[in-house]
Amino acid sequence: MAVPFSYSFRNLWKRRLTTILTVSGMALVVFVFAAVLMMAAGLQKTLVETGSPDNMVVVRKASTSEVMSSVERKSAAIVEMLPQVAAGHQGQPMIAKESVVLIALKKRGDEQTSSHSNVVVRGIQTESLPLRPQVKLVSGRMLRMGSSEVVVGNSIAKGFQGVGLQQTLTWGMRTWMVVGIFDAGNTGFSSEIWGDVDQVMQAFRRPAYSSMIFKLNHPDAFDAAKTAIEKDPRLTLEAKRETKYYRDQSEMMAKFLRILGTSLTIIFSIGAIIGAMITMYSAVSSRTAEIGTLRALGFRRRNILLAFLTESLLLGFIGGCIGLFFASFMQFITISTVNFQTFSELAFKFTLTPGIVMQSMVFALAMGLIGGVLPALRASRMKIVDALRAS
């Protein structure tokens, strides 16, 4: 017969101060663990959602981001003629030749301490909009092609100075009017500024496009289009699915965050495990007589072991729940930082996934288990007579 569950639970309740201290240590560890994983997941989610699986991105070979890439007008004309490019409802090819540059803008905040960061300026064509259905105008109007007008993503409008509606930006010896603000949901486009590609290239004296985006006429046409572009001796370009292209951009940063987070929490968990161990050892030693009584009543060694393990697993479980409870509030926070790989500003949200909940709970229970194993073994090994004598 097993020792009742309520025995373990009530013991924790009896020594509240100690339980609270131990649990709060564990909760903090779980919180940090979950928060870092949420950050990496949020970054990846944002960049994966930026791409759409039917779209292909064409960039110069070996360039890791659009900013580094350049696509000559001559090459662009060849790609435009590919049979795999989908046709729009007026028969025009669904392809956009774009130019991507970085400009330094001042972040919002205190005049002295606010810093500059790199923001993506994307020169777009008319076709760019239907290729990115996630982009929706929230205020103002769309830019007119052929004019010095720009529309700004909402993360940039929120985080930077001088990019509000009707405000002007100056670059390339020209003044650019912000005529609209768009929301691209949880994607990287929300951290960009869009203008007319020909105007942008003219202003920055760029002779070549940065990249091309086109929609495949059939989802299975990917391989044919890729071969056609990469095997053509006239072209030094490479083609990727848009989803893969953006996922690749999140890799380095997400990996950095994961390594950092995991190694930190492993170190932290040592502290929490020790806390649990101290608590459980003292629980065992102050209850020696009780253990003796239980044994005398006929409970077996493994019942005692299980009762104490349950107690320490409960500690871990409560710690895990509290840690996750607070971590879930982090979902309301959006952080904006520079992605190392593209060197440009990117805003993303902390994202809690079922996988992270699972990992955190397993982690919390593991801490409880490791902390409780030795004390529980000690409790189960006591001799009945000695234990009873202790009272």
Next chain:
Amino acid sequence: MMLLKILFRNAFHNKLRSFLTILGIAVAILAFGLLRTVVSSFYAGVEAASTSRLVTRNAISIIFPLPISYTEKIRQVEGVKRVSYGNWFGGVYINEKNFFPNFCVEPRTYFELYPEFVVEEKQKKSFLADRKGAVAGKKLANKYGWKVGDNITLKGMIYPGNWDFVLRAIYTGRDNTVDETQFFFHWAYLNEAIKKVMPSMADQVGFYMIGVNRPDTAAETAIAIDKMFKNSLAETLTETEKAFNLGFIAMSEAIVTAIQMVSFVVIFIIMAVVANTMAMTTRERTGDYAILKTLGFGARDITILIFGEALVITLTGGLIGIALTFPAARAFGQQMSTYFPVFLVSAQTIYMDVIAAFLIAFLAAIIPTRHAIRIRIADGLRRIG
């Protein structure tokens, strides 16, 4: 002396518990020290920056170049002593995993501007004479086993193709705060090559590095330079090397702040653990305190006893943690030399370690002390029962 003896006896009364607590504190202080060092090594480039150097770059953003023709114009500005220039090359060695900073620079002036890069005179001469020559830092050369005279090929990410270099010199830092993981080669080599394939990108530089006569007039010199190119196609932004480097760190500010916050979280975690230990200890010793009170010892003596015991435990753990920080930092620094070229434990970090240890002890002892002082003698004695 007597007091100290009692404190130690008390602290190690329950050996297992004290051992575990001390272990926990040592780990926490070690983690705290390493995290602070990570943060401070983010700023290593800022600390190493000289006040007598200015950096001029394109005002739009760092990815836009400036024409080479600005060299002579900048040289004419009052207060300017030397002008050098270069480009971020962005090449990788074999594959993208082997990342290290590599620049093409105007070699003669660049090394004059950076006296902290020490190069043997003979090696320097042969580097200057060979247009395909390159200089690598000592740490970098050791990492890949390069020796002077070796051929090195970098794959260009910005300038496509394979670029061959001959390692002509290895530089060492004047002191241990100098980054020894950089790679430099001749700007002219890059320029001549891209003239043929991408003429539009030729004759341009990514940044100008400027040495000024007097650091205290550097700000005026910077303004004079920017004013000269105002309303031109390539407007400039000139700032001190320190501000320039700080600008890069500001971009990843969110991460630095996160690490900083997390480093305090570890202190909170361990505070909970120590507070727990102290709570248990005082609960067990309630009877002792009641006896002390009966003998006439006051609240002050009991406070000293409990705080002293907490201090003995945290300081022992703290000292072990600090002692472990140094070998750990060395091992970590070697592993992560790609990310943190300079990884040194600063004196400030050690002070913060000690402060943290004291803080943990005091905060952990407050509640148990209050409890021990408030308990009535009769109640305390009854518990021995």
